[in-house]
Amino acid sequence: MELALSLGDAPKPFAFLDKTTKMSNSGTTLGFCMGVGSGFSGRSDEKRDTREIGDRREVIRGEGDKKISSDPPVQLDLLPFSPVPRSQPPAQLRFPWLTDNYGMGRGLDVNRFPMAIAMDEVDDGADLSSPNSTVSSFQMDFSVRNGGRTKRDLDVETERASSRASDDDENGSTRKKLRLSKEQSAFLEESFKEHSTLNPKQKLALAKQLNLRPRQVEVWFQNRRARTKLKQTEVDCEYLKRCCETLTQENRRLQKELQELRALKTSQPFYMQLPATTLTMCPSCERVATTTTSSNATGTNTTTTTTTTKNSAAALSLSKGRVYQVQPHMHHAQKPTS
């Protein structure tokens, strides 16, 4: 049985699974591939470059920025929108932090960027006192084709969201919650696959691109990380449960086998005179090397090793009434065979 779960773009399964994906006996393979990309493992310790801009402090992650600028332009075709006919150049929504986005098309205009930062930061600052005050102007023009949805549909949805938010604004007292549009969510998802954490520049650019406040983008990423981690934990838990079940079964089987061997021991008192036999099982190929050590007349020990399948070797030992040991992690190829 194979179980694969993939969230995000990290194809590498858990490190501990590298060693345990093949479970002997049951022949069951449990594989998980659930990654969220780099930077998920908590706070990154990358050094930040801090500089003062007027009263404002702009914190920029040095490494992150380097990475951004060195990244090749990514042609993402991941949005859940309808495929663009090949005859047309895809009008894709591009991640604004990619260097080639700046100053082109719908991308963030690099010439405007400092102003955008200033405005957004003012806005962000206002969040603290009025968290939802300027939500949802939602004048979004994603310049993308939308699976079966017309621009008009989008406008309607946008208007709904906008009016909801403005209604809330008038109330003022209730905790307001904006539901992001499908397009916004999809774009944030894709961004998350690219970077599970955002540096301030990315955050601002993304916020601008989606017509959201930077704080909203930040919160979305925080929640996304938290919930991905939660899912990951659930998957891990499930996997460990299965491991536990398998090991319990194996334990029962071995206990039973041990009982049988003890019974044989009492019924065949001469088994002690037989040479000791060691079964060495390779966990990967499940072949078993049977090593028999015996002394000859001159007192010299001679060792003979034969390889066989696990079951037949066990059967052999049982039939001969010998005590045997299973030594995992010793590959048969490393043992001399005769």
Place this chain on the structure above:
DNA sequence: CACGCATGACTTGTTACCTCA
């Protein structure tokens, strides 16, 4: 209409980094 789930937003605590005395 009630309910459960998904999710946006908030609070709190921790950590790393920076500035300054």
Place this chain on the structure above:
DNA sequence: GCTGAGGTAACAAGTCATGCG
């Protein structure tokens, strides 16, 4: 130059509250 205090920002974890099926 070193050091400790204070400030700031980012983040995780936990929680609340709302929107929606």
